[in-house]
Amino acid sequence: xxxxxxxxxxxxxxxxxxxxxxxxxxxxxxxxxxxxxxxxxxxxxxxxxxxxxxxxxxxxxxxxxxxxxxxxxxxxxxxxxxxxxxxxxxxxxxxxxxxxxxxxxxxxxxxxxxxxxxxxxxxxxxxxxxxxxxxxxxxxxxxxxxxxxxxxxxxxxxxxxxxxxxxxxxxxxxx
Numbered sequence: 001x002x003x004x005x006x007x008x009x010x011x012x013x014x015x016x017x018x019x020x021x022x023x024x025x026x027x028x029x030x031x032x033x034x035x036x037x038x039x040x041x042x043x044x045x046x047x048x049x050x051x052x053x054x055x056x057x058x059x060x061x062x063x064x065x066x067x068x069x070x071x072x073x074x075x076x077x078x079x080x081x082x083x084x085x086x087x088x089x090x091x092x093x094x095x096x097x098x099x100x101x102x103x104x105x106x107x108x109x110x111x112x113x114x115x116x117x118x119x120x121x122x123x124x125x126x127x128x129x130x131x132x133x134x135x136x137x138x139x140x141x142x143x144x145x146x147x148x149x150x151x152x153x154x155x156x157x158x159x160x161x162x163x164x165x166x167x168x169x170x171x172x173x174x175x
Contacts, residue, residue: 029072051084053091061131063095069125069148080120085145089114089156092129093141097160100134106165107139112158123148127156137162 009017019027051073057064067073067088075081090112097107129143138159145154 025071029070047087048091051087053088055095056126057128058095058099060099061096061134062129063092063099064126064128065092065095066124066126069120069122071122078121080122080125082114082116085116085120085125085154086112086114086156088125088127089129089143089145089154090158092127093143093156093158094160096129096131096141096143097134097139097162100131100139101162104165105162106167107160107162110138110159110161112156114154114156116154118147118151118153120147120153125153127154134162 019030022030051067053065053067055063055065065088067084069080069084071078073080073084090109093112094107094109101107125145125147127143127145129141131139131141133140138161141158141160143154143156143158144152145156147153
């Protein structure tokens, strides 16, 4: 369908028209993405919603989060893209630091390194992060990423800057 004709359709009709243009396997991936958005965790923000990221554990200095990996996360080699595993570790690590912050503070990733130990194909993939050191302006955090069978697939270490909340741009809908 041409762009001009598409723009005259209702939002629902545009979605339907776009879906009809896709091969079946891509349609399934698009539906999975929409379902992840519908089931969004309010603590993850828009990027986390695309991944279907959910927090499963929160304690002072420690958090776990997970995503349910399917083929929509695969790279051309048919394994989960390393950026997905990296994002999962980064999200868990930032959230772990956040559990130790004072009112009016936020954190942001300053540096993060990850070792990929095994590929992730599919299933529930979980990152568990622990704050190793927290000072006034910096925190050092580690994370283990495990696949659905519990195998260690990634090991990360990061440094997070602690900043004033008003120095960070708020996420839309953040309160």
